[in-house]
Amino acid sequence: MQLTDREQDGVVILQPKGKIMGGPDASLLHDKLHEVIEAGNKKVVIDLSKVDWMNSTGLGILISSYTTLRNSDGELKLANVTDKIQSLLTITKLVMVFDTYDSVEAALDALK
Amino acid sequence: MDKPSISGNTITIPSNLKYLVDVDEFIEGFLQDCGIDESVIADIAISVSELVNNAVAHGNKSSIDEPIVIAIRKTNGKVTITVTDQGSGFDPDEIDDPLADENLLKEAGRGIFIVRALMDAVDVKASDKGTTVTITKAF
Numbered sequence: 665m666q667l668t669d670r671e672q673d674g675v676v677i678l679q680p681k682g683k684i685m686g687g688p689d690a691s692l693l694h695d696k697l698h699e700v701i702e703a704g705n706k707k708v709v710i711d712l713s714k715v716d717w718m719n720s721t722g723l724g725i726l727i728s729s730y731t732t733l734r735n736s737d738g739e740l741k742l743a744n745v746t747d748k749i750q751s752l753l754t755i756t757k758l759v760m761v762f763d764t765y766d767s768v769e770a771a772l773d774a775l776k
Numbered sequence: 777m778d779k780p781s782i783s784g785n786t787i788t789i790p791s792n793l794k795y796l797v798d799v800d801e802f803i804e805g806f807l808q809d810c811g812i813d814e815s816v817i818a819d820i821a822i823s824v825s826e827l828v829n830n831a832v833a834h835g836n837k838s839s840i841d842e843p844i845v846i847a848i849r850k851t852n853g854k855v856t857i858t859v860t861d862q863g864s865g866f867d868p869d870e871i872d873d874p875l876a877d878e879n880l881l882k883e884a885g886r887g888i889f890i891v892r893a894l895m896d897a898v899d900v901k902a903s904d905k906g907t908t909v910t911i912t913k914a915f
Contacts, residue, residue: 720884748818756890
């Protein structure tokens with residue numbers, strides 16, 4: 665898995681690429697997300713367009729980020745959720761937890 | 777053992793999550809060679825990754841010297857995969873319901889639930905030689 669990040673309109677946008685299955689790669693995403701949050705950023709978008717699939721480890725990282733941000737009055741939005749990940753969110757009822765958007769721009773608009 | 781080894785339709789790895797990538801390449805490569813639909817391949821790959829994560833963390837308790845054996849075969853329109861660790865096993869029916877309100881925001885505890893949702897059948901057999909989880913999926 666690879667990970668890129670950028671900032672736009674005061675929002676940190678993270679874009680993982682590949683598969684989020686656990687192990688060192690998953691730690692990379694987890695650590696980056698928490699680094700961003702601990703640096704004081706309160707608005708984060710994760711662009712999932714380039715994630716082939718994730719497992720429960722990936723879902724756990726999303727939940728950890730969601731709860732950490734929420735506890736500091738921040739917000740996490742998911743953009744470009746693929747069909748495979750959407751299916752997992754539905755199966756696990758996490759679709760009720762996360763706000764998802766069809767594009768990064770739509771997620772950014774929601775954070776304004 | 778200090779690295780993954782492949783023999784026929786079987787890959788054996790040390791108990792370390794860094795080898796998840798090797799398992800995934802092996803499994804997805806096998807399934808792609810069979811011409812199976814990409815969506816089904818992803819479901820199987822997700823399930824195998826869940827089982828290997830569990831085998832490393834719970835079965836072998838991350839003891840690097842304890843191997844995990846993953847075997848795959850295709851017969852009559854279905855794929856069967858076994859994941860064997862050296863642990864004492866678990867009862868999938870005794871795992872907390874990840875859909876319960878009090879568990880919804882827990883960071884872990886969804887692996888077997890997801891495997892059962894994605895696969896057609898999941899079977900767990902434990903013996904004094906270890907635990908084997910067998911999953912099957914029609915394609």
